[in-house]
Amino acid sequence: xxxxxxxxxxxxxxxxxxxxxxxxxxxxxxxxxxxxxxxxxxxxxxxxxxxxxxxxxxxxxxxxxxxxxxxxxxxxxxxxxxxxxxxxxxxxxxxxxxxxxxxxxxxxxxxxxxxxxxxxxxxxxxxxxxxxxxxxxxxxxxxxxxxxxxxxxxxxxxxxxxxxxxxxxxxxxxxxxxxxxxxxxxxxxxxxxxxxxxxxxxxxxxxxxxxxxxxxxxxxxxxxxxxxxxxxxxxxxxxxxxx
Amino acid sequence: xxxxxxxxxxxxxxxxxxxxxxxxxxxxxxxxxxxxxxxxxxxxxxxxxxxxxxxxxxxxxxxxxxxxxxxxxxxxxxxxxxxxxxxxxxxxxxxxxxxxxxxxxxxxxxxxxxxxxxxxxxxxxxxxxxxxxxxxxxxxxxxxxxxxxxxxxxxxxxxxxxxxxxxxxxxxxxxxxxxxxxxxxxxxxxxxxxxxxxxxxxxxxxxxxxxxxxxxxxxxxxxxxxxxxxxxxxxxxxxxxxx
Numbered sequence: 205x206x207x208x209x210x211x212x213x214x215x216x217x218x219x220x221x222x223x224x225x226x227x228x229x230x231x232x233x234x235x236x237x238x239x240x241x242x243x244x245x246x247x248x249x250x251x252x253x254x255x256x257x258x259x260x261x262x263x264x265x266x267x268x269x270x271x272x273x274x275x276x277x278x279x280x281x282x283x284x285x286x287x288x289x290x291x292x293x294x295x296x297x298x299x300x301x302x303x304x305x306x307x308x309x310x311x312x313x314x315x316x317x318x319x320x321x322x323x324x325x326x327x328x329x330x331x332x333x334x335x336x337x338x339x340x341x342x343x344x345x346x347x348x349x350x351x352x353x354x355x356x357x358x359x360x361x362x363x364x365x366x367x368x369x370x371x372x373x374x375x376x377x378x379x380x381x382x383x384x385x386x387x388x389x390x391x392x393x394x395x396x397x398x399x400x401x402x403x404x405x406x407x408x409x410x411x412x413x414x415x416x417x418x419x420x421x422x423x424x425x426x427x428x429x430x431x432x433x434x435x436x437x438x439x440x441x442x443x444x445x446x447x
Numbered sequence: 448x449x450x451x452x453x454x455x456x457x458x459x460x461x462x463x464x465x466x467x468x469x470x471x472x473x474x475x476x477x478x479x480x481x482x483x484x485x486x487x488x489x490x491x492x493x494x495x496x497x498x499x500x501x502x503x504x505x506x507x508x509x510x511x512x513x514x515x516x517x518x519x520x521x522x523x524x525x526x527x528x529x530x531x532x533x534x535x536x537x538x539x540x541x542x543x544x545x546x547x548x549x550x551x552x553x554x555x556x557x558x559x560x561x562x563x564x565x566x567x568x569x570x571x572x573x574x575x576x577x578x579x580x581x582x583x584x585x586x587x588x589x590x591x592x593x594x595x596x597x598x599x600x601x602x603x604x605x606x607x608x609x610x611x612x613x614x615x616x617x618x619x620x621x622x623x624x625x626x627x628x629x630x631x632x633x634x635x636x637x638x639x640x641x642x643x644x645x646x647x648x649x650x651x652x653x654x655x656x657x658x659x660x661x662x663x664x665x666x667x668x669x670x671x672x673x674x675x676x677x678x679x680x681x682x683x684x685x686x687x688x689x690x
Contacts, residue, residue, distance in 0.1 A: 319560040323597050326588065330595055344609045345569065352573060354566050354609055361608040362601040366587045 209260065213349060216254050224259045231261050239267045244311035244340040244356065245290040247271070270340040271296035273374045274309055283336065285309040286328040288321055288359075307336035310363070310371075312343075312356045322359060329367045337363055337371040452503065456592060459497050467502045474504050482510045487554035487583040487599065488533040490514070513583040514539035516617045517552055526579065528552040529571040531564055531602075550579035553606070553614075555586075555599045565602060572610045580606055580614040 209227075210219045230237050239262060243251055248271075252264045271293055278285055278300055286305035287297060290313050297309075308325045329335040343355035360371045452470075453462045473480050482505060486494055491514075495507045514536055521528055521543055529548035530540055533556050540552075551568045572578040586598035603614045 313562075315562045317562040317565075319556075319558045319597070322560075322601075323595075326597050326601075327595055330588075344611075345573075352566075352570055354562070354569050354605070358565075358569075358605040358609040362597070362605040365604040366597055366601040368587075 209255065210258055216257055219258045219260070224261075227260055227262065237266060241267060241269050242341055242343075243269050244271060244293060245314065246292040247295040249295070250292055269296075270374050271311070274338055274340060275300055277338070277374065278307070278309075283307045285338070286325060288313050288316065288325045289340070290314060290316060306332060307338065308363070309338045309340065310356055310359060311340040312346075313359070314353065317354075317359055322362065326363060326366055329363065329369070335367055335369050337367070337369060339371040339373050342371075342373050452498065453501055459500050462501045462503070467504075470503055470505065480509060484510060484512050485584050485586070486512050487514060487536060488557065489535040490538040492538070493535055512539075513617050514554070517581055517583060518543055520581070520615075520617065521550070521552075526550045528581070529568060531556050531559065531568045532583070533557060533559060549575060550581065551606070552581045552583065553599055553602060554583040555589075556602070557596065560597075560602055565605065569606060569609055572606065572612070578610055578612050580610070580612060582614040582616050585614075585616045 208220070209223045210217045227237070241251075248264045248267050248269055252262055252267055255262050271289075274285075275297060277283075284301045284303060284305050284307070285297065286308045287294065287302065288308065289297075289311035293311055305328055308328050310325065313321070329337060337360070339356055339360040341355065342357040342360060344357050345352050345355050347353070360373075363369075364371055451463070452466045453460045470480070484494075491507045491510050491512055495505055495510055498505050514532075517528075518540060520526075527544045527546060527548050527550070528540065529551045530537065530545065531551065532540075532554035536554055548571055551571050553568065556564070572580060580603070582599055582603040584598065585600040585603060587600050588595050588598050590596070603616075606612075607614055
């Protein structure tokens with residue numbers, strides 16, 4: 205979110221000049237508003253509450269982030285995750301069966317990326333006949349007030365190397381060619397939504413040999429974020445489309 | 448060393464049947480004996496003491512490991528390392544200037560691979576105009592009594608990805624074609640020694656476009672370990688050659 209709607213700093217940070225008013229004006233119009241973020245340290249409830257404290261008129265139901273997308277994929281494929289994510293993100297996975305895990309999900313776990321925790325994730329993967337690793341992003345690093353911080357992508361690479369596998373990176377969107385295709389061109393898993401400009405006919409057209417996971421539960425309209433912009437950190441993108 | 452001279456377990460572990468006698472017989476002969484190990488958690492003094500407690504007639508001066516090879520390279524190139532290694536290995540770097548670091552050296556740091564420590568190494572590298580990363584191995588994982596453990600290679604990959612660089616991995620030997628060349632074919636840095644079967648003429652012949660670092664300080668005779676065997680964990684290889 206930093207740099208788009210607000211700048212981080214003391215406490216909640218500071219809203220960027222004009223951004224609160226811009227959201228307010230768009231809300232008052234006939235336009236449908238959706239917010240997309242690559243936030244993987246906090247559950248949506250938490251960071252939407254922060255945005256509301258800053259003065260933004262934004263609801264949890266209007267925000268789309270990687271964790272709920274991962275939950276949808278886990279359900280679709282009957283997978284039970286071993287989670288290596290920031291404590292603040294755990295509530296997003298409350299409804300998911302995590303017993304006897306048959307895959308690993310990693311997010312930007314920061315201080316939780318201890319040797320022990322990464323080794324636990326590694327052991328789960330090596331114990332599986334068909335190891336599956338999901339990464340909630342592939343960013344290399346991000347900037348916080350005290351300097352640069354290693355992002356989840358570095359730890360994804362560590363597990364990929366140790367386990368001889370390729371992680372699946374999630375990206376959400378409703379544009380089969382530009383969003384899903386763009387993600388796939390970046391080596392990411394594209395998740396197609398059945399709303400917005402989704403057309404059933406197009407789904408039979410598989411891009412780059414990857415499968416397309418289709419979920420009714422997402423309702424993004426013409427989300428413009430492409431694969432690359434999704435891997436930046438703490439970015440909240442605002443998207444406007446016809447109602 | 449585990450699996451070659453002794454098996455790990457309670458305390459110092461157990462010498463493999465016949466290995467103590469084999470070393471004794473070789474020592475009593477006219478043969479020159481040298482031991483090569485990829486141990487990067489303990490200084491030579493420490494693990495040689497363990498071998499002596501187990502009954503092996505082995506001296507520190509007869510043992511060659513990655514840390515002293517790294518020290519030689521650092522000296523040769525005027526580099527001051529930021530170290531991310533196991534505490535037990537630190538004494539090997541006592542003589543090295545570590546102020547105002549201009550490179551990073553990582554070894555199998557195990558529990559010392561905290562988020563904070565890896566981030567510190569990352570920040571040193573990103574702060575350098577020409578970032579240089581040395582890895583004391585590129586093993587993916589190793590086995591201890593309580594199960595598999597992530598090795599230094601996984602963390603090397605994490606830093607390579609985050610910093611957009613390729614680590615230099617050290618391998619020592621005196622055979623320009625088989626040792627140094629073999630290492631280079633594996634993408635490792637080959638360190639040529641000027642003893643044993645070293646011939647000055649051959650050094651002008653550069654293999655695979657890599658530079659050969661030549662150090663008088665090493666005196667391995669016909670070390671047979673190739674690049675791949677060097678990346679296993681806790682392996683002590685015994686090499687015998689004509690006196």
